[in-house]
Structure formats: structure tokens, C-alpha cells
Amino acid sequence: MTNKELTQPRFRRADEDARTAEAAVHDTPQTQDPAYRLAFLDTEFLLRQELRPVRFQLELLKTEMLLEESGIGSTLVIYGSARIPAPDKTEGLVEAARTPEEKTVAERLVAKSKYYDQARELARLASTCNVVEDGKRQFVVCSGGGPSIMEAANRGAADAGFDSVGLNIVLPHEQAPNQYVTPHLSFQFHYFALRKMHFLLRARAVAVFPGGFGTFDEFFELLTLIQTGKMEPIPIVLFGKDFWSRVVNFEALAEEGVISAGNLNLFKFVETADEAWQIIRAFYDLPCD
Numbered sequence: 134m135t136n137k138e139l140t141q142p143r144f145r146r147a148d149e150d151a152r153t154a155e156a157a158v159h160d161t162p163q164t165q166d167p168a169y170r171l172a173f174l175d176t177e178f179l180l181r182q183e184l185r186p187v188r189f190q191l192e193l194l195k196t197e198m199l200l201e202e203s204g205i206g207s208t209l210v211i212y213g214s215a216r217i218p219a220p221d222k223t224e225g226l227v228e229a230a231r232t233p234e235e236k237t238v239a240e241r242l243v244a245k246s247k248y249y250d251q252a253r254e255l256a257r258l259a260s261t262c263n264v265v266e267d268g269k270r271q272f273v274v275c276s277g278g279g280p281s282i283m284e285a286a287n288r289g290a291a292d293a294g295f296d297s298v299g300l301n302i303v304l305p306h307e308q309a310p311n312q313y314v315t316p317h318l319s320f321q322f323h324y325f326a327l328r329k330m331h332f333l334l335r336a337r338a339v340a341v342f343p344g345g346f347g348t349f350d351e352f353f354e355l356l357t358l359i360q361t362g363k364m365e366p367i368p369i370v371l372f373g374k375d376f377w378s379r380v381v382n383f384e385a386l387a388e389e390g391v392i393s394a395g396n397l398n399l400f401k402f403v404e405t406a407d408e409a410w411q412i413i414r415a416f417y418d419l420p421c422d
Contacts, residue, residue, distance in 0.1 A: 147173065192327040196320050200298070200335065203318060206269030208298065208335045209259045209413070211252055212351050213282025213342030213372075215308075217242060219249045248342045248372055249285045254406035255340055256289025256297065259413070262421035263295070272337060272413075273298060278310045278319060282342045287313035300328050329354060338368040338413045341400075343376045359399055360392070366399065368416045370409040374402035 154171050163169055172178060179188065218226065223243045230236035256274040264271040276286035278299025290297035291313045299314030301321045310319045322328040329351060333339075341352045358364035371377050386392045403409045414421070 204269045207271045207337040208275040209272045210336045210339045211286035214344035220246045251406045252285035253289035256286045258410045260290040260293035260295040284311035342372045368413045369400040370403045
């Protein structure tokens with residue numbers, strides 16, 4: 134039997150002192166001055182520019198600790214546009230266009246709405262597989278937590294009855310988490326760098342759907358990490374060869390000598406969730422369909 138006298142902490146806990154400080158009724162010039170606040174309860178102090186390294190650490194630690202406590206061993210990360218509509222929300226988009234240019238854009242977005250269903254299905258397949266190793270769930274779906282393709286990813290996991298992660302970012306225009314993110318796995322970041330780190334710390338596969346600057350940023354950072362040997366290769370599947378071949382001339386990069394021809398093998402083009410999941414399954418020799 135363990136001796137409690139030996140195992141119990143000897144110092145008073147920080148949360149206990151915090152409650153004591155907040156309940157204090159002393160009202161003097163000294164106690165009312167911000168200098169008197171406990172440092173870890175002083176928001177104004179924590180938001181000072183000099184405290185940026187501390188905020189970096191907090192954004193790294195909070196998500197890491199909660200994911201660990203939730204038993205999440207690895208993730209399937211799904212990147213993609215926040216603007217591609219779900220198929221049931223395309224009605225009237227083309228008709229609402231006021232100019233030929235707007236009509237073309239609307240038509241292209243409507244055409245890409247099929248990827249909402251593919252993202253949803255891929256997330257369902259990965260979640261249903263329900264791989265557990267060392268007591269932790271593997272290939273837990275992780276998205277940026279927002280609308281469109283991100284919503285589809287979290288929705289697919291919910292369809293299968295499993296939790297999923299959402300990594301939101303504070304933006305000048307409000308972006309709330311989509312309704313399918315598991316509440317205790319819904320995180321919010323100030324720093325893009327820390328958010329992107331958490332996308333990849335547990336990633337064992339990444340699916341990239343058509344998207345804009347944000348998707349490009351996340352995708353190319355992943356390629357760079359693997360290309361430079363900072364990260365071991367993992368399956369990377371790009372949905373929509375026509376889109377990606379139109380917006381990025383990968384072959385020209387190799388022809389110009391700025392990347393190696395072998396770098397073109399870091400990712401594979403797919404069109405359907407089944408194709409993508411079979412690539413991931415084969416890479417890890419997973420038993421589930």
C-alpha cells in the first residue's frame with residue numbers, strides 16, 4: 134500500500150491559490166493595481182508582446198495535452214477550401230451571378246461540390262476502420278474546423294459515430310467551428326504556425342482537396358518537410374487531378390530543376406474516397422476495407 138505522506142504534493146496547488154486570490158475582499162490601492170494580480174491570471178500581462186514565447190508554448194501544450202488525454206494516437210488530416218458548397222447548397226448560386234465572370238466562378242464552385250461528399254466519405258471510411266494501437270485511436274479525422282470541406286470531414290466521422298478534431302484559427306471575420314466537430318476536441322489558435330504544427334504532429338495521412346491560399350500553405354509546407362527529411366513520408370492524396378494540374382504545374386518545377394523528378398512521387402492524385410483510402414490502407418497494411 135502506498136504511503137500517502139510520501140506521494141502527496143507538498144506545495145499548495147496553483148488553482149487553490151487562484152481561487153483564494155479571486156475570493157479576496159481586500160480593497161486597497163495595492164490590491165487594485167494590476168501589478169498585484171497573479172501573473173498567470175493577468176490577461177493583460179499575458180498578452181504583452183514580450184510574452185509571445187509563452188503564448189507559443191501554451192498553444193502547443195494545451196492541444197497536445199488534451200489530445201493525449203483523449204487517447205488520440207494519430208490523425209488523418211483533411212485540408213480543403215472553406216468556399217466549396219455542399220451539394221445541397223448549390224441551388225441558385227449560378228443564377229445569382231451578376232456578371233459573366235461571376236457566373237464562371239459560380240459554375241466552377243458548383244462543379245467542385247462533389248468533393249464535399251468525397252471528403253465526408255473518406256472521413257467515414259477512416260473512422261469506421263477504428264484502428265486502435267497501444268490503447269489509442271489511430272487515423273482520427275482532423276480538419277481545420279471550419280465550413281465546407283472541413284465540415285464534410287468532421288461530418289463523415291460523426292456519420293460513423295466517432296469523434297473528430299477541429300483546429301480553428303481566429304480570423305478578422307468570425308469563423309465558428311462547424312457543428313460536427315467533437316466539442317472537447319475543438320481548438321482555437323491565434324498562431325498559424327502552432328496550428329499547422331498540430332496538423333502534422335500526429336498526421337499519418339493527409340488528404341488535400343481543392344482550395345486556396347490556406348490549403349496551398351498547408352500542403353506545400355507538408356511537401357517541404359518531407360522533401361527536406363524533416364518528416365518521414367506519409368500518404369498524401371490530392372483530390373482532383375484536373376484542378377491541381379491547372380493551378381500548379383508540378384512537372385514544370387521538375388523540368389526547371391528547382392525540384393527533383395522524384396519529388397513528384399510524394400503525392401498521388403485521386404478522384405474518390407475509395408481510391409484515397411485504398412492508398413492509405415496499402416501504405417500501412419491495414420486490415421479494414
